[in-house]
Amino acid sequence: MTEHRPWRGVLVATALPLNDDLSVNFDRYAEHCAWLVDNGCDGVVPNGSLGEYQVLTPEERARVVETAVAAIGGERVMPGVAAYGSAESRRWAEQAGEAGCGAVMLLPPNAYRADERSVLAHYAEVARSGLPVVAYNNPIDTKVDLVPELLARLHGEGHIQAVKEFSGDVRRAYRIAELAPELDLLIGADDVLLELAVAGAKGWVAGYPNALPRASVELYRAAADGDLDTALPLYRQLHPLLRWDSQVEFVQAIKLSMDVVGRHGGPCRPPRATLLPAQEAAVRAATEKAVAAGLA
Numbered sequence: 001m002t003e004h005r006p007w008r009g010v011l012v013a014t015a016l017p018l019n020d021d022l023s024v025n026f027d028r029y030a031e032h033c034a035w036l037v038d039n040g041c042d043g044v045v046p047n048g049s050l051g052e053y054q055v056l057t058p059e060e061r062a063r064v065v066e067t068a069v070a071a072i073g074g075e076r077v078m079p080g081v082a083a084y085g086s087a088e089s090r091r092w093a094e095q096a097g098e099a100g101c102g103a104v105m106l107l108p109p110n111a112y113r114a115d116e117r118s119v120l121a122h123y124a125e126v127a128r129s130g131l132p133v134v135a136y137n138n139p140i141d142t143k144v145d146l147v148p149e150l151l152a153r154l155h156g157e158g159h160i161q162a163v164k165e166f167s168g169d170v171r172r173a174y175r176i177a178e179l180a181p182e183l184d185l186l187i188g189a190d191d192v193l194l195e196l197a198v199a200g201a202k203g204w205v206a207g208y209p210n211a212l213p214r215a216s217v218e219l220y221r222a223a224a225d226g227d228l229d230t231a232l233p234l235y236r237q238l239h240p241l242l243r244w245d246s247q248v249e250f251v252q253a254i255k256l257s258m259d260v261v262g263r264h265g266g267p268c269r270p271p272r273a274t275l276l277p278a279q280e281a282a283v284r285a286a287t288e289k290a291v292a293a294g295l296a
Contacts, residue, residue, distance in 0.1 A: 006075050006102035007134050007162050007186060008203045009042030010220050013050040013080075015210045015255050016064065018266045024060050028264050030071040032210075035263075039213035043076035044068050045105055045205055047092075049141070050251055053080055055269040061092070065099050074100025078134065082107040086125040093129035103132040105164060105205070108144040116150060123159035134162040134186065136205075148172055152179035164188040164205045165196065168246065173199035187220075190245035194235045197223035207245040208238070211257035211265075211287065215295035237293060240286040249275055253283045260287040261296045 014036070017028040033044050046064045047053040053061060068077045081092035081104045093104045106126050108119045127133050135154060139145035146154070146163065154160045165172060166188035173185055173196055187196040187204040197204075197220065209216040219238060222230035235242075244253035252275045255265030260283075267274075275283065290296060 004075075004102070005132075005161070005184060005202070006043065007078055007105075007132075007184065007205075010040070010204050010206055010209060010217050011043045011045050011078055011186075012036050012041050012206050012209045012213070013045045013048040014068070015251065015258060015265060016046075016051045016056075017264045018269065020267065022267060022269050024056070024064070025264070025266075026063060026067050029064065030067050032263070033068050033071040036209060036213050037072050037076065039209075040217035041206075041209055041213050042203075043078060044072065046077065046079050047082075048080040048105065048136075048205075049138075050207055050210075050254065051080070052251065052269055052272070053082065062095055062099075065096055065101065069099045069101065075102040077101045078103045078105055080105045080107075080136070081126065082110060082136070084109075084111040086122045089122070090126045090129050093126050093131055093133070097129060097131050101131065103134055103161070104129070105134045105136050106160075107136045107138060108142055108146060110142040110144070113143045119144060119146070119150065120154065120157070120159070123154050124157070127159045132161045133159060134164060134184075135160040136164045136166070137188065138166040140166070148175040148179050151176060151183060155180045155183040162186055162202070165201075168192055170195040170199060173201065190242035191239060193220065193242065194223050194231055197231075198226070198228075207250060207254050208241055208257070210254050211261050211263060212238070212241070212290060212295055215290070234295075237295065238290065241283070241290060244283060249279060253279070256280060256283045257287040260284055261291060 083089040137146035162184035184202040258265030
């Protein structure tokens with residue numbers, strides 16, 4: 001087991017700043033990564049769903065990783081390496097290694113509803129890159145559920161070292177701890193942060209720190225320390241925003257919140273559409289309320 005576990009703590013699944021013409025603004029992205037670390041975050045996860053990896057060219061995707069590493073150092077960078085094929089995911093993992101990253105995050109096969117043998121083979125192939133692999137369980141979007149028993153097998157065979165848990169089912173935390181006590185559980189959905197932190201999560205692959213890093217880090221640290229007097233009021237204040245992380249429009253919502261607090265969120269690439277007026281009003285109001293409460 002690797003002693004150093006760079007996936008622990010608050011790792012921000014970074015939104016990717018785009019210009020008005022939808023080109024990637026790499027300078028702004030570098031500045032954003034550095035700003036997150038300066039505001040207490042432990043690292044970043046580029047090329048996740050929030051980073052719109054599916055609509056990047058291979059050149060853009062590689063440069064995003066290199067930009068993050070140059071900005072904050074490779075040990076703080078854990079790129080998403082999801083792809084339709086295992087060979088392609090392994091190539092992205094190798095690219096991350098060459099860039100100096102300390103670990104990678106990997107969805108199960110997401111081009112079809114893969115069976116258990118396919119999932120095992122997929123993670124085994126990417127693990128051959130030599131970098132520690134953090135599994136990403138998102139059964140809502142991938143239609144493949146990395147249930148605790150399967151996670152324990154993946155960990156037992158040495159293919160994964162941690163899991164970003166996005167199912168929303170907090171009960172799984174306790175089952176995972178029973179079946180694979182050395183497998184690190186990472187909070188995968190912002191709106192179950194408190195519940196999973198109390199259940200023993202070792203980190204948070206986070207969305208809303210893109211807009212509110214200091215308050216988000218304070219919330220995570222308090223929850224992980226069992227300081228509910230601090231964590232619970234803060235969680236209640238932030239939850240109207242945190243719940244957007246589990247909505248279809250999470251990228252647009254988080255980018256809008258970034259714009260509201262004075263960061264550059266900017267537009268999204270198609271097919272992501274702009275928020276509906278009611279959605280935009282709700283996100284804007286909740287963000288402005290957080291700002292007024294001193295949480296920005």
